[in-house]
Amino acid sequence: MGLSLKLNAGWTKPGPSIIAVMAGLGSIYLLALALRALPMGMAYAIWTGIGTIGLVLVGVLVFQDEMNWTRACFLGLAFIGIVGLRFSEAAT
Numbered sequence: 460m461g462l463s464l465k466l467n468a469g470w471t472k473p474g475p476s477i478i479a480v481m482a483g484l485g486s487i488y489l490l491a492l493a494l495r496a497l498p499m500g501m502a503y504a505i506w507t508g509i510g511t512i513g514l515v516l517v518g519v520l521v522f523q524d525e526m527n528w529t530r531a532c533f534l535g536l537a538f539i540g541i542v543g544l545r546f547s548e549a550a551t
Contacts, residue, residue: 461514501544508541
Protein backbone atom coordinates (compact mmCIF):
# COMPACT_ATOMS: atom_id res chain seq x y z
CA MET A 460 0.00 0.00 0.00
CA GLY A 461 2.75 2.44 0.94
CA LEU A 462 4.53 1.92 -2.36
CA SER A 463 1.31 2.68 -4.26
CA LEU A 464 0.80 5.81 -2.19
CA LYS A 465 4.31 6.94 -3.11
CA LEU A 466 3.63 6.32 -6.81
CA ASN A 467 0.08 7.71 -7.08
CA ALA A 468 1.23 11.38 -7.22
CA GLY A 469 -1.38 12.73 -4.83
CA TRP A 470 -4.16 10.49 -6.13
CA THR A 471 -3.71 11.80 -9.69
CA LYS A 472 -2.59 8.49 -11.22
CA PRO A 473 -5.49 6.02 -11.38
CA GLY A 474 -3.49 2.76 -11.47
CA PRO A 475 -1.42 3.27 -8.32
CA SER A 476 -4.43 4.92 -6.61
CA ILE A 477 -6.63 1.87 -7.21
CA ILE A 478 -3.84 -0.43 -6.03
CA ALA A 479 -3.40 1.69 -2.87
CA VAL A 480 -7.11 1.49 -2.02
CA MET A 481 -7.27 -2.26 -2.71
CA ALA A 482 -4.10 -2.91 -0.70
CA GLY A 483 -5.50 -0.86 2.18
CA LEU A 484 -8.73 -2.83 2.18
CA GLY A 485 -6.83 -6.11 1.97
CA SER A 486 -4.60 -5.06 4.82
CA ILE A 487 -7.56 -4.19 7.04
CA TYR A 488 -9.18 -7.52 6.15
CA LEU A 489 -6.04 -9.37 7.23
CA LEU A 490 -5.98 -7.36 10.47
CA ALA A 491 -9.60 -8.40 11.09
CA LEU A 492 -8.59 -12.05 10.64
CA ALA A 493 -5.70 -11.60 13.08
CA LEU A 494 -8.13 -10.15 15.63
CA ARG A 495 -9.85 -13.54 15.78
CA ALA A 496 -6.77 -15.01 17.46
CA LEU A 497 -4.99 -12.05 19.07
CA PRO A 498 -5.99 -9.26 21.44
CA MET A 499 -6.67 -5.97 19.67
CA GLY A 500 -3.69 -4.02 20.98
CA MET A 501 -1.24 -6.78 20.19
CA ALA A 502 -2.67 -7.44 16.72
CA TYR A 503 -2.53 -3.74 15.84
CA ALA A 504 1.02 -3.37 17.15
CA ILE A 505 2.18 -6.36 15.10
CA TRP A 506 0.27 -5.15 12.01
CA THR A 507 1.75 -1.66 12.13
CA GLY A 508 5.23 -2.96 12.98
CA ILE A 509 5.30 -5.30 10.00
CA GLY A 510 4.09 -2.48 7.76
CA THR A 511 6.72 -0.12 9.10
CA ILE A 512 9.58 -2.56 8.62
CA GLY A 513 8.30 -3.51 5.17
CA LEU A 514 8.04 0.09 3.99
CA VAL A 515 11.50 1.00 5.26
CA LEU A 516 12.91 -1.97 3.35
CA VAL A 517 10.98 -1.00 0.20
CA GLY A 518 12.34 2.53 0.55
CA VAL A 519 15.89 1.24 0.80
CA LEU A 520 15.58 -1.32 -2.00
CA VAL A 521 13.37 0.55 -4.47
CA PHE A 522 13.93 4.25 -3.76
CA GLN A 523 17.55 4.05 -2.58
CA ASP A 524 16.75 5.52 0.85
CA GLU A 525 19.76 5.55 3.13
CA MET A 526 20.36 2.53 5.35
CA ASN A 527 22.92 3.15 8.05
CA TRP A 528 23.88 1.11 11.08
CA THR A 529 21.59 3.01 13.48
CA ARG A 530 18.56 2.56 11.22
CA ALA A 531 19.40 -1.13 10.82
CA CYS A 532 19.75 -1.53 14.60
CA PHE A 533 16.39 0.10 15.28
CA LEU A 534 14.71 -1.97 12.57
CA GLY A 535 16.19 -5.03 14.26
CA LEU A 536 14.78 -3.88 17.59
CA ALA A 537 11.36 -3.37 15.99
CA PHE A 538 11.51 -6.88 14.55
CA ILE A 539 12.53 -8.33 17.92
CA GLY A 540 9.65 -6.44 19.52
CA ILE A 541 7.14 -7.82 17.02
CA VAL A 542 8.37 -11.38 17.48
CA GLY A 543 8.45 -10.91 21.25
CA LEU A 544 4.87 -9.64 21.31
CA ARG A 545 3.66 -12.58 19.27
CA PHE A 546 5.43 -15.16 21.40
CA SER A 547 4.42 -13.47 24.64
CA GLU A 548 0.80 -14.17 23.72
CA ALA A 549 1.58 -17.87 23.24
CA ALA A 550 3.24 -18.00 26.67
CA THR A 551 0.16 -16.80 28.58
